[in-house]
Amino acid sequence: MKKNKLLLIGWDAADWKIIGPLLAKGEMPTLKRMIDNGVYGNMSTMNPPYSPMLWSSVATGKTPDKHGVLGFIEPLEDNSGVRPVTVNSRKVRAIWNILHNKGYKSNLVGWWPSFPAEPINGVVITDKFQKVSLDPKKQKPMANGTIHPKNAEKDFKDLRMFPYEITSEHVLPFIPLAAKIDQKKNKGLTPIAKIISENVSIHNATTKLLRTTEWDFMAVYYDLIDHFCHSYMKFYPPKLKGIYEDQYEIFKDAVVGSYRFQDMMLERTLELVDDDTTVIVMSDHGFESGDKRLLVMPKVQAAAAMDHRQFGMFVAMGPNIKKNEKVYGLGLIDIAPTILHHFNLPVGEDMDGKVALDIFKETKDVKYIKSWEDVEGDFAELDKKKSSDTFSDEETMEQLIELGYIERPDEKIENAVNKTKCDLKHNLARVHMGKKNHERAKEILLELIKEKEPIDISAYYMDLVGLSLEKKEYDQAQSYLDTLKSIKTDVKYALFFTEAAILLGNGKTLKALKVLEDARDDNRTNNSEIWYRIGVINHSLGRFSDAQNAYDRAIKIEPDKAKFHKALAENFIELGEYEEAVESALTSLELVKYYSEAHYVLGRALEKLGDLENAKIAYETASRLTPKTFHHAEKALENIEDKLIETVHLVDKKSNAYKKDQIVIVSGLPRSGTSLMMQMLNSGGLNVLTDENRKADKSNPKGYFEYDPVMSIHKDNSWLEKAQNKSVKVVAPLLKFLDSKYRYKIIFMNRDLNEIIKSQQIMIGKNPDDLPIKLFEAFKKQLINVETWKNKEPGVEIMYLNYKDVLENTSEAIDKVTSFIGVDMNKPEMAACVDKTLYRNKS
Amino acid sequence: MVKKKFNNDNKLTISVSDIPLESNLGLLAYGDIAFVAWRELKKQSKKDLLDEEK
Numbered sequence: 001m002k003k004n005k006l007l008l009i010g011w012d013a014a015d016w017k018i019i020g021p022l023l024a025k026g027e028m029p030t031l032k033r034m035i036d037n038g039v040y041g042n043m044s045t046m047n048p049p050y051s052p053m054l055w056s057s058v059a060t061g062k063t064p065d066k067h068g069v070l071g072f073i074e075p076l077e078d079n080s081g082v083r084p085v086t087v088n089s090r091k092v093r094a095i096w097n098i099l100h101n102k103g104y105k106s107n108l109v110g111w112w113p114s115f116p117a118e119p120i121n122g123v124v125i126t127d128k129f130q131k132v133s134l135d136p137k138k139q140k141p142m143a144n145g146t147i148h149p150k151n152a153e154k155d156f157k158d159l160r161m162f163p164y165e166i167t168s169e170h171v172l173p174f175i176p177l178a179a180k181i182d183q184k185k186n187k188g189l190t191p192i193a194k195i196i197s198e199n200v201s202i203h204n205a206t207t208k209l210l211r212t213t214e215w216d217f218m219a220v221y222y223d224l225i226d227h228f229c230h231s232y233m234k235f236y237p238p239k240l241k242g243i244y245e246d247q248y249e250i251f252k253d254a255v256v257g258s259y260r261f262q263d264m265m266l267e268r269t270l271e272l273v274d275d276d277t278t279v280i281v282m283s284d285h286g287f288e289s290g291d292k293r294l295l296v297m298p299k300v301q302a303a304a305a306m307d308h309r310q311f312g313m314f315v316a317m318g319p320n321i322k323k324n325e326k327v328y329g330l331g332l333i334d335i336a337p338t339i340l341h342h343f344n345l346p347v348g349e350d351m352d353g354k355v356a357l358d359i360f361k362e363t364k365d366v367k368y369i370k371s372w373e374d375v376e377g378d379f380a381e382l383d384k385k386k387s388s389d390t391f392s393d394e395e396t397m398e399q400l401i402e403l404g405y406i407e408r409p410d411e412k413i414e415n416a417v418n419k420t421k422c423d424l425k426h427n428l429a430r431v432h433m434g435k436k437n438h439e440r441a442k443e444i445l446l447e448l449i450k451e452k453e454p455i456d457i458s459a460y461y462m463d464l465v466g467l468s469l470e471k472k473e474y475d476q477a478q479s480y481l482d483t484l485k486s487i488k489t490d491v492k493y494a495l496f497f498t499e500a501a502i503l504l505g506n507g508k509t510l511k512a513l514k515v516l517e518d519a520r521d522d523n524r525t526n527n528s529e530i531w532y533r534i535g536v537i538n539h540s541l542g543r544f545s546d547a548q549n550a551y552d553r554a555i556k557i558e559p560d561k562a563k564f565h566k567a568l569a570e571n572f573i574e575l576g577e578y579e580e581a582v583e584s585a586l587t588s589l590e591l592v593k594y595y596s597e598a599h600y601v602l603g604r605a606l607e608k609l610g611d612l613e614n615a616k617i618a619y620e621t622a623s624r625l626t627p628k629t630f631h632h633a634e635k636a637l638e639n640i641e642d643k644l645i646e647t648v649h650l651v652d653k654k655s656n657a658y659k660k661d662q663i664v665i666v667s668g669l670p671r672s673g674t675s676l677m678m679q680m681l682n683s684g685g686l687n688v689l690t691d692e693n694r695k696a697d698k699s700n701p702k703g704y705f706e707y708d709p710v711m712s713i714h715k716d717n718s719w720l721e722k723a724q725n726k727s728v729k730v731v732a733p734l735l736k737f738l739d740s741k742y743r744y745k746i747i748f749m750n751r752d753l754n755e756i757i758k759s760q761q762i763m764i765g766k767n768p769d770d771l772p773i774k775l776f777e778a779f780k781k782q783l784i785n786v787e788t789w790k791n792k793e794p795g796v797e798i799m800y801l802n803y804k805d806v807l808e809n810t811s812e813a814i815d816k817v818t819s820f821i822g823v824d825m826n827k828p829e830m831a832a833c834v835d836k837t838l839y840r841n842k843s
Numbered sequence: 844m845v846k847k848k849f850n851n852d853n854k855l856t857i858s859v860s861d862i863p864l865e866s867n868l869g870l871l872a873y874g875d876i877a878f879v880a881w882r883e884l885k886k887q888s889k890k891d892l893l894d895e896e897k
Contacts, residue, residue, distance in 0.1 A: 158882075159875050161871075161878065200871045205875070206874065211875070264868065268873050272874075
């Protein structure tokens with residue numbers, strides 16, 4: 001029996017920027033296979049991008065303020081110390097708790113955090129399983145709670161690989177010149193044995209579970225790529241200034257090696273799942289690999305995470321997953337709702353994410369439940385009061401310190417605990433800032449600035465300045481900035497952005513521009529944000545050419561920042577370059593789908609181009625995404641509505657001369673006589689591009705003459721080459737996707753809209769006398785769109801032909817058609833196609 | 844290459860020749876079966892070496 005299984009594989013920090021070239025070179029063949037057979041796209045991360053918070057959002061569909069995991073470490077319940085974050089910090093149910101309640105079986109391997117194991121129906125190998133000592137003589141027995149069920153420990157404990165088992169053969173694929181390293185002087189190889197052995201342990205547990213257990217849902221987490229990136233990304237090509245040539249040569253292949261090894265493990269994993277299983281591979285964030293790589297970490301909380309990039313990766317493959325299609329706008333919080341939907345379970349209305357319906361071939365309605373937290377019953381949750389042991393874990397703490405995720409805790413326990421509590425609160429404030437809960441964020445930050453040394457309160461002031469700027473409280477921002485400047489701190493802040501923003505807010509635009517230009521000239525590295533802000537100011541001053549230059553520079557440095565492309569689109573509108581504006585707005589939306597301002601700018605550009613219907617959609621989307629505040633979008637919508645209700649005047653645009661390799665398109669609204677015209681052209685001797693997949697029926701007894709690829713012309717229009725010197729049927733809304741490199745003669749069948757709608761109502765089994773007003777309006781808008789579109793397409797000629805004229809003045813209509821196409825045709829045969837008895841549903 | 848049958852704890856019999864032993868990293872990527880076999884062979888070869896020394 002087919003099972004609806006789903007395997008979720010986490011690759012911490014995997015980034016398309018590294019994967020792309022590897023795919024092109026055939027060095028990640030398994031991921032390539034998944035992409036070819038599934039969907040792929042960016043995965044947008046959240047702020048702050050700290051992995052335990054992010055993977056908990058993946059598991060719960062909720063933001064960290066709701067799920068409670070707020071950092072890498074947590075204080076012990078009795079405040080006697082700190083430890084790596086555990087399940088105890090999570091306040092809400094994860095996907096596996098819900099699946100447990102509904103009778104599904106889940107396996108979990110290495111999820112961060114998953115220790116201590118929750119007693120779910122299935123096997124849990126926690127994130128403590130792979131953590132072993134570097135020293136063979138210091139191995140400790142496996143802690144209680146490492147594996148559930150307890151009796152499975154004996155089956156898995158010997159699958160842990162120890163760092164001392166790693167040999168030179170294991171290391172050489174990552175670092176081919178490892179032999180050149182003088183290990184007494186250079187500690188560059190130290191992390192590698194631990195990273196590889198830990199991930200092999202995770203992989204061993206995974207393959208064993210895949211081979212030997214029955215399951216419905218399985219989630220596995222690997223930190224291989226993230227840990228390799230933290231240790232070796234600084235050596236990744238191109239060589240950074242400040243990296244010695246010999247070191248670069250030795251370590252430059254390490255990061256790529258980790259991706260290739262991860263792909264090898266994926267190959268084996270996929271061998272062990274059947275074709276009915278849906279597989280998702282995703283990361284929680286990307287990793288800087290260009291000029292923005294940091295060689296020296298600033299002394300701020302979780303400094304290493306400053307190397308994390310906004311976009312991670314997402315790939316999914318399975319029986320109900322679309323093939324080789326890019327999907328947009330995915331966020332970490334969308335994963336849990338999507339998995340619930342996959343299992344036909346309702347999504348919690350209190351979840352922050354949405355079901356990623358775009359990934360599915362066949363979609364079904366999303367079911368909702370108020371909250372899974374309110375459901376009574378067994379969810380296999382831990383009794384947190386009982387599981388309040390210390391869980392001392394020096395190995396993990398040491399590793400987090402080495403990776404730069406945490407600072408070495410203060411020797412005074414009291415200080416260490418307080419610092420941890422402050423960091424967690426600060427992270428919570430930052431989560432609220434990300435969710436635009438400004439008041440809550442401010443409350444927390446105002447509490448935090450009361451802290452005394454050794455807590456460094458400068459970062460809290462920095463966020464208060466940011467909050468004030470968001471709220472346009474410039475005097476308040478200046479006051480916080482003045483205090484920040486007076487605080488003794490080791491952290492160096494780039495205050496020129498803040499100073500410029502305050503000046504700008506106070507109307508001192510030229511001074512603000514000067515501050516940024518000075519910063520640009522002082523800044524030895526190319527800083528995209530400086531260029532962007534210079535662009536914004538120039539735009540506001542009406543210096544659109546200067547603004548364009550600045551935006552171009554910003555995009556050159558950092559091409560995947562959505563706001564840069566949005567700003568460029570706005571600037572193109574001012575320059576009157578509307579098509580370029582559409583292009584830039586779409587690029588912005590490709591990066592961040594739910595970006596309301598970019599939808600709004602897209603709407604403006606489309607409106608300028610005269611594509612009112614799509615402009616309306618863009619404005620509606622912008623308005624929907626920020627319904628309370630987007631007055632611009634609402635007003636623009638009202639204007640569009642006014643324009644759309646004007647009368648439709650259809651005007652021919654034709655030359656009556658044959659054009660070399662022309663494509664004859666028969667178009668029109670559905671039920672306007674397009675099939676009849678196709679039949680006439682076919683009988684008249686013009687070759688027809690059709691696959692005859694849609695058979696004749698009582699609505700169209702002589703056949704439809706359709707060609708299936710037309711329906712996906714918005715994704716692939718390469719087949720148009722085959723249509724040269726032939727005729728093909730393309731319905732009106734799809735005309736805009738025709739490739740402008742060809743010549744088109746469009747015979748647009750026109751019919752009284754009331755008749756069309758009546759005919760359609762009958763075709764779909766509805767009462768023909770019910771006139772659906774919305775449909776009527778929609779058709780009218782489509783006609784307007786065609787009119788606008790044809791005027792800006794030099795390769796397009798169009799002739800409107802009335803369906804009624806074809807039936808009643810056939811000979812005249814045929815003359816018009818043949819003359820328009822410009823070739824000799826068999827007119828009697830064309831006329832013979834006309835069967836007046838089929839003229840039904842007259843108005 | 845050493846050809847040897849290895850029984851894992853679920854009685855699944857595999858041939859070591861099916862595992863990409865030519866690459867040690869490939870072996871690790873193969874997962875639990877290969878790992879257990881590899882460790883077993885390593886132990887065996889260490890024992891053989893000790894026996895030879897005796």
